[in-house]
Amino acid sequence: MTNEPVASPASEVAPATPRRGRPTGEPSLAREADFQTGRPTKIAIVGVGMVGSSFAYSLLLSGLAAEIVLIDANHQRAEGEAMDLNHAVPFAHPTKICAGEYSDCEGAAVTVIAAGVGQKPGETRLELVRRNAAIFGQIVPRIAEANPEGIIVVATNPVDVLTYITVKQSGLPAQRVFGSGTILDTARFRYMLSEHLGVDPRSVHAYIIGEHGDSEVPVWSLANVAGMRLPTFCAENGIPLSSDTMGQIFSQTRDAAYEIISRKGATYYAVAAGLIKITEAILRDQNTVLSISSLISDYYGIDGVCLSLPTVISRRGIERVLRLELSPGEARGVRKSAEVLRATIDSLEEPARPA
Numbered sequence: 097m098t099n100e101p102v103a104s105p106a107s108e109v110a111p112a113t114p115r116r117g118r119p120t121g122e123p124s125l126a127r128e129a130d131f132q133t134g135r136p137t138k139i140a141i142v143g144v145g146m147v148g149s150s151f152a153y154s155l156l157l158s159g160l161a162a163e164i165v166l167i168d169a170n171h172q173r174a175e176g177e178a179m180d181l182n183h184a185v186p187f188a189h190p191t192k193i194c195a196g197e198y199s200d201c202e203g204a205a206v207t208v209i210a211a212g213v214g215q216k217p218g219e220t221r222l223e224l225v226r227r228n229a230a231i232f233g234q235i236v237p238r239i240a241e242a243n244p245e246g247i248i249v250v251a252t253n254p255v256d257v258l259t260y261i262t263v264k265q266s267g268l269p270a271q272r273v274f275g276s277g278t279i280l281d282t283a284r285f286r287y288m289l290s291e292h293l294g295v296d297p298r299s300v301h302a303y304i305i306g307e308h309g310d311s312e313v314p315v316w317s318l319a320n321v322a323g324m325r326l327p328t329f330c331a332e333n334g335i336p337l338s339s340d341t342m343g344q345i346f347s348q349t350r351d352a353a354y355e356i357i358s359r360k361g362a363t364y365y366a367v368a369a370g371l372i373k374i375t376e377a378i379l380r381d382q383n384t385v386l387s388i389s390s391l392i393s394d395y396y397g398i399d400g401v402c403l404s405l406p407t408v409i410s411r412r413g414i415e416r417v418l419r420l421e422l423s424p425g426e427a428r429g430v431r432k433s434a435e436v437l438r439a440t441i442d443s444l445e446e447p448a449r450p451a
């Protein structure tokens with residue numbers, strides 16, 4: 097006698113029901129046809145400097161994509177990255193990787209934009225924004241023309257302003273255009289908190305919202321571990337949580353990029369890991385809550401700017417933005433973020449002063 101299961105007669109087999117999503121944790125989607133194009137999953141990356149190439153490398157190791165197209169104004173660089181990445185394929189997953197043109201964005205489930213220029217010595221932040229906005233003016237219409245059905249994720253800074261520009265210039269539904277926003281700041285916040293609280297950062301539920309930048313807002317009032325608000329968790333576990341400690345944790349979060357840039361010139365691994373989480377949430381139709389930047393309307397008086405709030409991300413892009421109930425101070429903070437972003441957008445619309 098064997099313990100093998102007995103096959104059910106055909107008549108007893110339940111009829112196949114269409115599955116909306118798929119269980120999480122499956123090894124790879126790469127060879128499964130994309131639901132829109134019917135082809136294996138393709139991801140396009142525009143701008144393959146430090147951020148774009150770190151994302152491409154992580155994507156290859158993740159096995160999420162069957163095809164990765166690398167596009168850069170410096171085509172040789174894109175070719176070099178494609179060659180180097182292709183030589184890692186035997187250690188990773190079967191993946192087609194090539195340098196391409198904008199027309200190759202066609203059929204990509206997701207196009208990530210990490211193209212941009214850095215600040216020149218003596219250049220103001222607004223001048224830098226203008227230059228990156230001009231680059232987006234060239235890039236975005238070409239992506240949208242090649243791929244009107246795909247999702248665009250912006251990583252270039254200032255990410256909130258450039259996400260707004262991408263929404264406007266792509267003509268795509270706002271549901272399918274968003275920025276990496278404060279996904280990285282939230283990760284930094286959870287990491288800093290985890291160090292203080294002595295628990296895995298994945299068990300710390302806390303968000304940074306608003307601008308990805310100096311006016312970002314830590315949502316202390318809702319931060320928790322296992323549903324325990326931080327003051328309770330800390331009191332129960334004998335951990336100090338003075339306002340000085342909180343101020344320090346937040347300033348280490350907000351200023352992390354400056355600290356890293358002063359040591360190694362740029363930041364790229366953590367944002368690449370965040371972009372993987374966004375891509376995975378889309379491809380696996382996960383309905384994952386991530387603090388990404390999207391066009392916000394009617395939230396604490398905020399309308400018509402892109403900033404970050406926890407957002408449910410699925411195969412369709414943005415499913416819904418979660419309207420957190422904030423403390424009065426946090427609500428003031430996020431309104432201030434919106435004002436800062438609105439002022440930058442407005443000044444971009446004014447003609448540039450001669451140098």
Ligand SMILES: NC(=O)c1ccc[n+]([C@@H]2O[C@H](COP(=O)([O-])OP(=O)(O)OC[C@H]3O[C@@H](n4cnc5c(N)ncnc54)[C@H](O)[C@@H]3O)[C@@H](O)[C@H]2O)c1
Pocket residue numbers: 142143144145146147148167168169170173210211212213214231234235250251252253254255276277280308362363364367
């Ligand atoms: N959102 C975040 O959390 C986050 C984190 C880190 C960095 N960033 C931002 O990501 C962007 C890229 O950073 P990086 O370190 O990779 O810079 P980088 O200089 O290494 O790479 C930028 C790439 O963009 C390319 N590029 C420039 N103009 C282009 C154009 N018109 N068309 C196509 N490609 C073009 C360049 O050739 C270069 O390869 C920056 O704006 C940076 O501030 C964002």
